[in-house]
Amino acid sequence: MKSVQLNNNVLRDGHQSLAATRMRTEQMLPVCEQLDNWGFGALETWGGATIDSGLRFLDEFPFDRLDALKKACPKTPHMMLLRGQNIVQYAHFPDDVVTAFIKTSADHGMNIFRIFDALNDTRNMKCAIDAAKAAGAQAHGTICYTSSPVHTVAKFIEMGVELEKMGADAIVLKDMAGLIPPMEAFAIIDGLKKKLKIPVWIHTHDTAGLGTNTYMSAIDAGVDAIDLSVSPFANGTGQPDTTRMLAIMQGHERCPQISDEQRKSLREVRTHLEKVYAEMGEFTSHKNEVIDVDTLEYQVPGGMLSNFRTQLKEQKMEDKFEDVFREIPVVREALGWIPLVTPTSQIVGMQAFLNVKFGRWKQMSPQAADIALGYYGQCPAAVDPEVQKIAAKQAGKEPITCRPVEAPGAVHKHMDDLRKELKAKNFPSDNEHCVIHAMFPPQLEKHLKGEGPKPKPVAIPAETPKAAPAPAPATAASTSNGPQKRYGLTINGKQIEVAVQEIV
Numbered sequence: 001m002k003s004v005q006l007n008n009n010v011l012r013d014g015h016q017s018l019a020a021t022r023m024r025t026e027q028m029l030p031v032c033e034q035l036d037n038w039g040f041g042a043l044e045t046w047g048g049a050t051i052d053s054g055l056r057f058l059d060e061f062p063f064d065r066l067d068a069l070k071k072a073c074p075k076t077p078h079m080m081l082l083r084g085q086n087i088v089q090y091a092h093f094p095d096d097v098v099t100a101f102i103k104t105s106a107d108h109g110m111n112i113f114r115i116f117d118a119l120n121d122t123r124n125m126k127c128a129i130d131a132a133k134a135a136g137a138q139a140h141g142t143i144c145y146t147s148s149p150v151h152t153v154a155k156f157i158e159m160g161v162e163l164e165k166m167g168a169d170a171i172v173l174k175d176m177a178g179l180i181p182p183m184e185a186f187a188i189i190d191g192l193k194k195k196l197k198i199p200v201w202i203h204t205h206d207t208a209g210l211g212t213n214t215y216m217s218a219i220d221a222g223v224d225a226i227d228l229s230v231s232p233f234a235n236g237t238g239q240p241d242t243t244r245m246l247a248i249m250q251g252h253e254r255c256p257q258i259s260d261e262q263r264k265s266l267r268e269v270r271t272h273l274e275k276v277y278a279e280m281g282e283f284t285s286h287k288n289e290v291i292d293v294d295t296l297e298y299q300v301p302g303g304m305l306s307n308f309r310t311q312l313k314e315q316k317m318e319d320k321f322e323d324v325f326r327e328i329p330v331v332r333e334a335l336g337w338i339p340l341v342t343p344t345s346q347i348v349g350m351q352a353f354l355n356v357k358f359g360r361w362k363q364m365s366p367q368a369a370d371i372a373l374g375y376y377g378q379c380p381a382a383v384d385p386e387v388q389k390i391a392a393k394q395a396g397k398e399p400i401t402c403r404p405v406e407a408p409g410a411v412h413k414h415m416d417d418l419r420k421e422l423k424a425k426n427f428p429s430d431n432e433h434c435v436i437h438a439m440f441p442p443q444l445e446k447h448l449k450g451e452g453p454k455p456k457p458v459a460i461p462a463e464t465p466k467a468a469p470a471p472a473p474a475t476a477a478s479t480s481n482g483p484q485k486r487y488g489l490t491i492n493g494k495q496i497e498v499a500v501q502e503i504v
Contacts, residue, residue: 001222001254003256004223005042005225005226006225007225008035008043008242011069012045012047013227013229016049017205017236017239018289022282022283028069030272031268031272034265038262042112042225044078044114045073045079046062046078047088048088050062052088052089052440059453063104063432063436066105078109078110078112079110080112082116084117084124084127084128085128085405087439093439094412095127097434097435100435102128103135104431106136107135112140113139114142114172115140115142116142118339118342118343119338119376121378125141125163129166133167140201141164143159143173144176144341145173145179146179146337146340150337153187156173156188156191170199170224171192171198171199173192173218175203175214176341177205177299177340178295180204180210182217183217185204185217186218186221189223193221193222193223199225200222203226205238206234206291207292207295212240212248215240216252227239229242230266233277236289237289246258315357317353324349328348330355330360331351331355333384335368335387336379337380348368351364361386366394369390372399373398374399413438418438421437422437
């Protein structure tokens with residue numbers, strides 16, 4: 001049988017999962033040549049939270065990073081994680097902005113767009129799939145794995161078949177919380193391989209300690225590629241380490257043949273990254289490095305657990321941790337058993353907190369209300385009718401069933417509007433700046449004015465301090481219907497700030 005392809009995610013998901021997405025381009029460049037020459041099938045170098053975090057906290061223009069990494073790794077295909085109609089933000093953007101972002105990214109050398117939707121609503125993925133293919137890149141249709149009464153092996157396989165018909169060049173089973181049991185992974189991959197003509201890849205995390213076993217089951221089922229990383233930006237809430245995974249695969253008929261030179265190269269990469277990890281001690285935490293079985297019970301992304309504990313303590317609600325996490329399945333069920341992946345993990349976590357603090361559904365975040373009303377897409381199951389009524393009353397709008405970006409009354413900035421806004425401020429108005437301005441206007445303006453954050457000089461600390469969750473953008477809050485209170489919570493490395501009001 002053909003050897004399984006190994007991808008490497010250390011330059012994106014590795015530091016996003018274990019160091020709050022704070023690795024700088026200058027810290028990546030010293031290992032790029034080795035990663036490029038090693039023989040990986042693809043390198044994940046961009047996308048996800050790196051575009052936001054790089055601009056917001058590191059004062060790096062996103063396309064400059066992509067250019068630098070593409071120049072440093074010219075041989076291996078580059079891939080990125082894309083949130084469908086959300087691009088790399090939380091809001092839905094018009095088709096012309098999505099298309100322009102993908103075309104521009106492909107022009108800068110991005111080869112593979114791994115496209116998902118937080119609700120697994122394929123309507124929110126079609127534009128991105130079409131755009132990637134039109135740009136000459138690969139579109140990988142991505143299935144977000146989750147566990148619920150309405151999510152079955154058959155349903156996941158059915159979604160893969162639909163994505164292939166939509167033109168996807170490969171299907172990825174994305175297990176963002178490291179929850180998928182090995183035997184279920186085998187069943188899904190085996191079913192997809194029997195139904196599809198295109199390659200099938202799998203992505204998981206080792207949060208609950210299942211990652212390597214899940215990969216072995218997927219390999220036995222015929223999966224074409226798996227995602228790995230390099231320690232110390234591996235294992236725990238990240239992907240399994242490459243050297244570790246190779247040792248586990250040793251003797252398997254699909255294990256790639258690795259030379260002594262490749263093994264030496266991985267050791268050298270790790271040596272450099274250990275120094276980087278020490279430099280980033282402000283953003284790392286031992287809790288992210290170890291197996292967390294709570295993930296299996298609460299079924300939330302691993303980073304969310306430790307951040308939530310800290311935030312509840314700040315709210316003087318540390319004794320309510322179990323109550324809040326027991327509320328998460330209640331919220332998920334009421335909102336149609338939505339998967340927990342950015343941004344839904346943050347939204348569900350916040351609503352669980354509000355339910356415990358004020359009473360169930362006495363307060364609703366605007367984001368939870370929008371999910372209940374269909375403004376994020378079609379939920380996997382029906383939304384609780386009473387919760388939907390509460391959401392409609394608070395939001396002052398009716399439920400929709402159309403694609404969210406086509407909702408009646410939706411106001412969007414198209415490429416022409418974005419270009420005019422940039423020109424009015426005498427800022428660059430090329431496509432690169434237009435698409436970043438669409439998603440992160442204040443951060444881009446600060447960057448262009450030279451007012452962006454000035455990261456501290458890197459230095460290896462004598463003792464690595466515990467991680468301090470960094471604030472992320474506050475999401476817009478509803479301002480209607482009377483007095484409100486504001487609450488902030490950092491979940492899975494992202495801060496949600498909302499205004500809430502009592503529903504009477």
